[in-house]
Amino acid sequence: MGAILAARGVILRATSAVFATSAIAAPLAPPIKQGDVCATRGHRHGAWLTTLLPLVVLAACASAPEPHQASEVSLASRPAALAAPTTRDNIERFPIEHYDQNVDHWIRPDAPGYDQPLLSAQAQTRQLDAFRARYFGTAAHDPSPWNGAWLATSLLNAAGAQEVAATQGRRVRRFDNGRPGVRKTYGANFQPHTSAWNRAIETNMALAQLDADHANWRYDPRRRGITVDNALVRLLPTHDPAFYDFHEAGQGYPFDVLQDSVLRPGTPVYTLARSADGAWLLVCSPDLVGWVDARTVASVDERFVATWRNAAQRNLGAIVRANVPLADTAPGTSSAVYRTFAPIGTVLPIMRAHDGRQLTMFPVADRERRAQIRVTALDASSVVPMPWTLTPRHMAQVMKQQIGRPYGWGNTLVYNDCSAETRSLFAPFGVWLPRHSSDQLNAGQRTDLRAADIDTRLRTLAERGRPLMTLIHINGHIMLYLGNVERNGVSVPMTYQNVWGLSPADNSRRNVIGGSVILPLLKTYPEDPEARSLAGKPLFEISVIGGDVAHAPGAASAPNLNSQEEMPQ
Numbered sequence: 001m002g003a004i005l006a007a008r009g010v011i012l013r014a015t016s017a018v019f020a021t022s023a024i025a026a027p028l029a030p031p032i033k034q035g036d037v038c039a040t041r042g043h044r045h046g047a048w049l050t051t052l053l054p055l056v057v058l059a060a061c062a063s064a065p066e067p068h069q070a071s072e073v074s075l076a077s078r079p080a081a082l083a084a085p086t087t088r089d090n091i092e093r094f095p096i097e098h099y100d101q102n103v104d105h106w107i108r109p110d111a112p113g114y115d116q117p118l119l120s121a122q123a124q125t126r127q128l129d130a131f132r133a134r135y136f137g138t139a140a141h142d143p144s145p146w147n148g149a150w151l152a153t154s155l156l157n158a159a160g161a162q163e164v165a166a167t168q169g170r171r172v173r174r175f176d177n178g179r180p181g182v183r184k185t186y187g188a189n190f191q192p193h194t195s196a197w198n199r200a201i202e203t204n205m206a207l208a209q210l211d212a213d214h215a216n217w218r219y220d221p222r223r224r225g226i227t228v229d230n231a232l233v234r235l236l237p238t239h240d241p242a243f244y245d246f247h248e249a250g251q252g253y254p255f256d257v258l259q260d261s262v263l264r265p266g267t268p269v270y271t272l273a274r275s276a277d278g279a280w281l282l283v284c285s286p287d288l289v290g291w292v293d294a295r296t297v298a299s300v301d302e303r304f305v306a307t308w309r310n311a312a313q314r315n316l317g318a319i320v321r322a323n324v325p326l327a328d329t330a331p332g333t334s335s336a337v338y339r340t341f342a343p344i345g346t347v348l349p350i351m352r353a354h355d356g357r358q359l360t361m362f363p364v365a366d367r368e369r370r371a372q373i374r375v376t377a378l379d380a381s382s383v384v385p386m387p388w389t390l391t392p393r394h395m396a397q398v399m400k401q402q403i404g405r406p407y408g409w410g411n412t413l414v415y416n417d418c419s420a421e422t423r424s425l426f427a428p429f430g431v432w433l434p435r436h437s438s439d440q441l442n443a444g445q446r447t448d449l450r451a452a453d454i455d456t457r458l459r460t461l462a463e464r465g466r467p468l469m470t471l472i473h474i475n476g477h478i479m480l481y482l483g484n485v486e487r488n489g490v491s492v493p494m495t496y497q498n499v500w501g502l503s504p505a506d507n508s509r510r511n512v513i514g515g516s517v518i519l520p521l522l523k524t525y526p527e528d529p530e531a532r533s534l535a536g537k538p539l540f541e542i543s544v545i546g547g548d549v550a551h552a553p554g555a556a557s558a559p560n561l562n563s564q565e566e567m568p569q
Helices: 067-076 121-136 148-152 158-174 195-205 302-314 392-402 409-414 418-429 437-443 454-464
Strands: 091-093 224-227 231-234 259-263 268-274 280-284 289-293 297-299 316-319 324-329 336-342 347-352 358-365 371-377 383-385 445-448 470-474 477-487 490-502 510-520 541-544
Touching (some): 121 418, 231 289, 231 409, 297 358, 297 371, 324 358, 392 418, 437 470, 437 477, 437 541, 454 490, 454 541
Parallel strands (some): 091 510
Antiparallel strands (some): 224 268, 224 297, 316 347, 316 383, 324 336, 347 358, 358 371, 445 541, 470 477, 470 541, 477 490, 490 510
16 A cells, blocks of 8 residues: 655754754744544743743744745745655645754753653552553453453443444444445455445354344453454454545545554453454453454453452553563573564553563463463663653653654554554553543543634643643644744744644645654644644644543443544545
């Protein structure tokens, strides 16, 4: 299908003159315009921001030309290597290399607040308790897939079973090109899906196992499992992609609309159904319900669950480096066996070896697909005990690992989309965020600004937002507020986000960014004057994460069964 256009590595600083109150100039990029909303982003709270984010003049924005000249002048004045990108069909590449992506320029290491906690120790402990409960809890209201008491009153009762069955039926009908009113999808080689393709998947789903006769499911501890690999979560049990018409801007690769999410290694699951061919499992995870390849899951018995759960309660660790290899050495051998990799935000139990090394536990499957525990030695640059103190330094450390990595719709190729990016960023600090962007606003105190104009939205964000602790939700896209900087005497919000691209109001094309970037939230974009402002989208909400745990165990609900608010059209 070709590789996704992406922002990679360290990006060149802007070529325009930039000035700051400090000795370091900090060029700034114009914000990206989100054409494809992502599943599968004076200050009242800014005491530390004035030192972490010095006053700057935005590069490429300091003396913006007239709108009808902006695109021609701002790009033509660049060196030949940075000239206007080549346009093919309805896709262009946004010149992100014009903008400074150095995290240290926006979260400054020399700031007095660099090591100051953004949450109290007590608040972080409460957040971690709720996080653990969702994965490994045993109390009646702990929404863990291994918790029979909770499953029995949520998904395994008559209402829950009926909703699971109804959701699966709706999903398979949604991709039936032979049904009236269905939006046509295409598979490999631009070929439309046939009714035979759809019927084969529906037959393999064996939906009778979810019908009313089975509505009173009983909890079966033998259905518990754990992921032993990165398990891509699919809306239907197939590896085949489903793309809308690639001639439409923002469609085609990478927007496989059957791709929903990914479960990292070591994620507890409960199997609700198995495909007729045995290749797929419909699982309940701490985050959502979906189909995963059966080879990515191993069964767990009571002994395994007790060992893993106790270890996680004693000391749970989080991966903070990109794609950490998980490998173990079998007894009597000297060569490590590679098993899989752990992306940032993966949570695994950790412990100390007799020789003082920090060991990380991870699961593997034996020949009978039963889970076995293995350990590997990982240093503090790869895994940290949770909750890691939530400071600007530690947030910056995770961002430096993630920034520039490609965008992956629904975690395509185990890359992040917008909401997976924020989940990965906050997980090491014990802050659990839901899978989908609109649900993530429930993690903090929400302010709905959809009825406000752009100026009011940006002013309210500066007044009520807390740098590094405020999520911004815009039409299915989520981003993190970093604080405000000065541009031509105007205070401009800075954001960190994983974004696909920008689009004009008529949705006729995409200016692709395709990765994790730092961007200002502007009213207009000098690089593309026709692009819509992210702040001008119909929906605009902010949520400030604080000490209260919005997803406390007692208030938890079943994982989302059918959320599609992050569709790219």
